[in-house]
Amino acid sequence: xxxxxxxxxxxxxxxxxxxxxxxxxxxxxxxxxxxxxxxxxxxxxxxxxxxxxxxxxxxxxxxxxxxxxxxxxxxxxxxxxxxxxxxxxxxxxxxxxxxxxxxxxxxxxxxxxxxxxxxxxxxxxxxxxxxxxxxxxxxxxxxxxxxxxxxxxxxxxxxxxxxxxxxxxxxxxxxxxxxxxxxxxxxxxxxxxxxxxxxxxxxxxxxxxxxxxxxxxxxxxxxxxxxxxxxx
Ligand SMILES: [Zn+2]
Numbered sequence: 410x411x412x413x414x415x416x417x418x419x420x421x422x423x424x425x426x427x428x429x430x431x432x433x434x435x436x437x438x439x440x441x442x443x444x445x446x447x448x449x450x451x452x453x454x455x456x457x458x459x460x461x462x463x464x465x466x467x468x469x470x471x472x473x474x475x476x477x478x479x480x481x482x483x484x485x486x487x488x489x490x491x492x493x494x495x496x497x498x499x500x501x502x503x504x505x506x507x508x509x510x511x512x513x514x515x516x517x518x519x520x521x522x523x524x525x526x527x528x529x530x531x532x533x534x535x536x537x538x539x540x541x542x543x544x545x546x547x548x549x550x551x552x553x554x555x556x557x558x559x560x561x562x563x564x565x566x567x568x569x570x571x572x573x574x575x576x577x578x579x580x581x582x583x584x585x586x587x588x589x590x591x592x593x594x595x596x597x598x599x600x601x602x603x604x605x606x607x608x609x610x611x612x613x614x615x616x617x618x619x620x621x622x623x624x625x626x627x628x629x630x631x632x633x634x635x636x637x638x639x640x641x
Contacts, residue, residue, distance in 0.1 A: 421457050424464035430455075430640070431469060435485065436547050436574045437540040439638070442487035446475060454640055472568040474575070486575060490625045493576045497620045500569055503562055504550070504616060505609045508596075510557025512605050519556045523597045526552055530593060546588035547574050573619075580623040589618050 422430070434440035446466060452459045466483045469475040476486050488496065511519070526549055533541035547570045554566035592615045599608035 421461075422455060424461050424468060427451075427455055427457070427462065427465035428468045431465065432474060432571050433544065435474060435571050435578075436544045438543050438574065438578045439540065440485055442485050442575045442579045444485045445481075446483040446485065448482065454637055472571075474568075474571050486572070487579065488572060488576050490580075493580065493623070493625065496569055496572050496576060497616065499565070500550075500573065501613065501616055503554075503565060503569075504612050506559075507554050507557040507562060507566070508600065508608045508612055509605060510559055510562070511553055511600055512603055512608065514558035515556045515600070520597075520601055523552065523556075523600070527594055527597060534590065543574065543577070546593075547571070549588065549593050576623065577619070580625055588615070589622075592618065 431440065431446075448459050448462045448466070451462045455462065466475055466477070470477055470483070474486055475483050477483050515523075526545070530542070530545045530549065533545055551563075551566050551570050554563045557563065592611065596608055596611045596615065599611055
């Protein structure tokens with residue numbers, strides 16, 4: 410058994426793993442919206458065939474994180490202002506339902522996982538680890554979705570959260586945190602107390618807070634992708 414695990418560890422990454430690495434890079438703002446995803450450069454950096462890179466890109470295109478432009482190849486999506494507003498509108502619809510689901514379905518172990526996540530977020534803030542802060546902020550919302558007892562909502566959130574990170578990368582005022590401090594803690598406290606109305610109101614306030622912090626007239630410069638730095 411150990412041998413099989415060792416072999417798996419040594420194996421080249423599969424398309425799904427490559428797709429996950431790219432998603433994480435987007436979540437951590439290491440991969441900018443609009444970046445060109447050169448298949449040959451990626452094959453070199455991941456040490457896999459171009460076919461495998463292509464499979465990963467097709468997966469990412471299905472959930473909207475990358476876009477294929479005719480004769481130009483793949484690019485990290487760069488949601489426009491209208492799309493950004495649509496994504497927030499969708500999250501405003503889903504997240505109150507997520508809160509209701511979590512209050513109904515979450516057990517003690519789930520609450521414990523949420524609290525452990527808050528500790529990780531706090532630690533990242535204390536260490537001023539911006540990459541971790543951004544990724545953990547998005548993960549918090551996906552963690553809640555995974556506990557709401559509806560796999561379709563969970564799936565939607567797994568698509569919407571990385572796109573929200575792209576929007577924040579594009580339109581955020583520099584050096585402001587992805588999710589305002591303490592708001593996640595207050596949401597978890599209301600969930601634990603079973604106070605549905607309060608938890609939903611806090612979540613709606615939280616989403617409005619994030620959306621209002623965006624500068625929806627802003628634009629960001631697009632640099633060449635340093636794949637080795639992303640994989641480091
Ligand atoms: Zn948040």
